[in-house]
Structure formats: C-alpha cells, structure tokens
Amino acid sequence: MRRRYMDAIALVQHFGKPDIFLTMTCNPCWPEIQEHLQPMEEVQNRPDLVSRVFRAKVEELKTNIQKTNIFGKIAAFMYTIEFQKRGLPHAHFLIILMDGYKLLTPQSYDKIVCAELPDPHIDHHLHKLVTKHMIHGPCGYLNPSNSCMQKEGKCKFKYPKQLTEQTTKGKNLYPLYKRPKIITPIKVRGHNIDNSWIVPYNPFLLKKFGCHINVEICSDIKVIKYIYKYICKGHDKIAFFVHNNDTNVEIDEIKEY
Template sequence: MRPGIFNPILFGKRLFQQFAVDTYIKIENSRLDYIWGHQDKIRADLYQGLVDSLHAGEGRADSVEKRTVLATSFIGGPRDMRRRYMDAMALVRRYGKPDIFLTMTCNPNWDEIRQELYPGQTPQDRPDLVVRVFRAKLEELKNKLLKKDILGKVRAYVYVVEFQKRGLPHAHFLLIMEGRYKLTCPEQYDRLISAELPNKKKYPELYKLVVKHMMHGPCGALNPECPCTKGRPSCKNHYPRPFNAATLQGKDSYPLYRRREDGCKAMVRKEWLDNRWVVPYNPHLLRYFNCHINVEACGSIKAVKYLFKYIYKGHDRASIAVSEADKNGDIDEIKQYRDARWVTPPEALWRIYGFELSKNSPPVKQLQLHLPNMHMVSFQAAQNIERGLPRVVHLADKSE
C-alpha cells in the first residue's frame, strides 16, 4: 500500500485471494519439482541396505530403492514436522513437562485492520492486512510472555502458527516455566486463569470481551447442528462443563476450573449461557489483545506427546487417502504431500512474506547416532554397488 498509487491487486477481493494462493502454489511447486527432479542424481541408503541389495543380485544403484523422498529441508513437509516434534520432545526431557497451553486466534475486526481497509472492503478482501497485523500481534504476545513475564518466568517454549479452514491464522504456545513459577496448586491456577463471566457492573469492558470471544456454543441440546455436536450425542469439547465452587485438580487432564453457579448469564447467539460455557482465559491478555485467547494449565497432563503432536499435526487436507505405495511398489512422498493440499489466502501470504511458522527455545542441535552398519551413505544413481562397497566398508570400520 503506497499513498497516491492505485494498486489494482489490492482491490481484487476474491480475485486477490485467488492470486495470492496461485502465486504461492507456483513457489511451492517449483521447490517440489526441484527436489523431485534431482532424486535420481544423488541417492542415500543405509549401509545394511546396500549389502542386502548386493546379496539380492542388484548391481546398479538406481535399483536399490524407488522411494521419492521429500527432504527434511522442505518446510512444512512430514519429515520437517517430525524433526520439529522431536526437537520439542527434547526440550521436555531437559526442562520437564509444559505448564501452560495458550492459543491465540486472529480477530478480523481489530482496529489495526479496519482502519486500513479501502472504502467498501471487508477484512476477508485483504488477507495481506490480516496476516501482517496478526504477526504484529503475535510478536507483541511473545514480548508479553517471554520478556515481561506476564504469566511468570518462561524457561523454554514452543509455538506453531496454523491456519483454519476459513482462513484465520492462530498460534499455539506451550510454555515450560521456571521452578518457582510452575503451577502446582489450584490457588495458582486461579491467579492466572478464569473460566467465569466477570462482574458486569465492576468490569463492563472485560465482560463484553468474554461474551464476544470466550463463550463456547451454544451446542449440544441447545443447537444440535453446531459443528462440534453435529453427528454426535454431545459436544466433542465437553461443553457445558459442570459447575465447581472451587478449582480442582483433574485426573490426567486439565484442571476443573472454578465455575460458580452465581446466576450470571449472557445472551450468545440467541441463547442464555452461564459460566459452564466459558472458555478458560487470562483477563489481562484478553483485554490487551481483544481476540480469542485460550489459556490452559497443563502441568498435570501425563500424555505430553498429545500436546506436542497437536501443535505439529501439519497442514490441513481436503481429504485423506492412505496409500503406502503405487501399483509398482514405489513410494512418492512428494505426491503424497501434494495430494489434497489445502491452502488458504492468509497462509499463502504468510509463506510468501517469509514469516516464521514455528519456533522453539532454547534451540535444539541434532546429533547423528551411528549404529554398526546402519549409517547413511550417499552414492550416484548409475554407480556400481560392488565398486562402492570398499569405500562403504571403510566408512563402517571408521565409524566403529
């Protein structure tokens, strides 16, 4: 956006969305085509695999394996996601289980977005604005959490940026706190997290924000057609939650937050909802960022892997088909990645701008562990395996 210069692309509305997606798909496809086109030049296999191939009578290197590999260096691919997951688990082994699980979702009605729209435009017409403002808000959230210690001193953290099917970006944070700031009792939960409607007279602004951003539903019996209930006997997110006079420590789950039956209700989508429908939040962060920002205490969860796999589950797909190999027995990881790829305009622009998709701190350095006859060896496609084996054996002896 430049003053005095008319940019027709920014006025394209849905055509702008299509232009952004098409542009990024060209970029991604060019990267995938490069990886696919260089598969037959350099191959890698385990030393044991080479020996097995030689025993089977395969003399040429191009017959060792027909797998098309999507390298770890390709951001967003399955190998890259698994590498990041393993890095996150390394932080857990070093610093302990995470204490806080925080989710921040973009609010398309932020003033920073609205005031930059051209006349007649809506936020969905300008995914570039949505992406840039959300990144600015995300950086401010990181500043609040990591430098100003609004929830306590953070020892290690992981965050991932994802994109909903309808396009809005959101970020998942897992925070591992320092020893004195770890959440160990219900009194500490209540100091950081609330799951109740605030007093309307005492905190009118906070009350409006909770009703606007932090009320789940109505669903279940009140609205069987709600996406979280449709086709199910009840809400998949277990709303409405039970009333609790005080916060309790749940068994292998999130705490049972305080939800007092005080008669406080709010009209949400034509239904009166009470404290049982409130999504846990931090009052300061909710008021500061004016968006859906869910804060949960997860220090008692034993299944830590579930949380990390949740934030590293990968990109959305329009449909899922499980196929290990084609009719010739070949496996094409690049084709599997491309099939049913779902890209929204904000994700396309986020990737074009080169913004970070994930980060963990402290950084993790991966070290290779070589087992006997199980180290990786690179070789040319047309190379004769028998000629390459003496060098391979030398490498094996050296590693042992």
C-alpha cells in the same frame, strides 16, 4: 513437521513438561485491520494485511511471555501458527516455567486462568470481551447442529462444562476450573448462557489483545506427546490421481496409495 515435533520432545527432556497451553486467534475487527480496508473491501480478501497485523500481535504476546514474565519466569516455550479453514490465523503456545514458578496448586491456577463471567458492574469492559470472544458455541441441546458436535451427539470439546465452586486439579486432564452457578444467565447468540460455556482465559491478555485467547493449565496432563502433536499437526492434505475416461481401466486404489 516431524523435525519440529522431535525438537519439542527434546525440550521436554531438558526442561520438563509444559505448564501452560495458550491459543490466540486473529480478530478481524482489530482496528489495525479495519482502518486499512478500502471501502466495501472484506477482511478475507486481504490475507496480506491480516497476516502482518497478526504477526505483530504474536510478537507482542511473545514479549509479554518472555520478557514481561506475566506467567512467571520461563524456561522455554514453543509456538506454531496455523490458518483456519475460513482464513484466520491462530497461534498455539506451549510454555514451560522455571522450577520456582511452577503451577502446583489450584490457588496458583486461579491467579492465571479464569473461567467465569466477570461482574459487569465491577468490570464492564472485561464482561463485554468475555461475552464476545470467550463463549463456546453454544452447542449440545442448545444447538445440535454446531460445528463442534460429533456423531454421538456430544461436543468434541466437552461443553457445557461442570459447574463448581472452586478449582480442582485434573487427573491427566485440564483442571476443573472454578465455574460458580450464576443467578441470572445472560443471553448470547439467542441462548441463555452461564459459566459452563466460558472458555478459560487470562483477564490481562484478553483485555490487552481483544480477541479469542484461550489459556489452559496443562501441567497435570501426562500424555505430553499428544499436546505437542496437536500443535505440530500441520495442514490438511489430500492425495489424488487423474485418470482418462476409459471405463475399462481397472483402478487399484490400494496400489496407488
């Protein structure tokens, strides 16, 4: 992991800071997975099938980024694939755009990232995908026991987000994306949801892959080491030692560490 992290820093030194941070999570309901399950078989029992399908999706995503240039011409990119504790793989991408395609204004952000519910009368399919895959939680006062909640009673991802009528640049943060107030909130997972709970996404990629695919503009973030460290953090680890049943043996945990 350290080697990969140093390679990432070398990319920054040569090509500059990353512009886009993208996370794609496997959807266990993809038809490519469901149609190959045996009767009464569950997705978590087929990691071989899940891994193959997810790899194919990631390769298609790489083609869209690198050859189709959906974000513009790229100078470099890197990605890592992790497995969540519940078994589903997800991929983190960091993308560096060429100078002529850098995202420098809030207007350019809006062409790539959306953080609001689409109108179901205009695009019913996209509205359905957003409500299924791109709603955070809910957490906070709506659901204090959600897994993202910290001891201080706050969401570690800082949801719900601030509602705003236009996108603005962040100060060493992700941008404040356009999240207009909606007249009639929708009900998701038993709670009324508005644009403050939408995870930023790209409409084209969400329609194409039909899964949780978070797209963020990260060009305003100065702490780039944290971004690369986040995607290169590796797996959870634990150190243990087996002792005999002799209660008179003194255990020095500091020395063992």
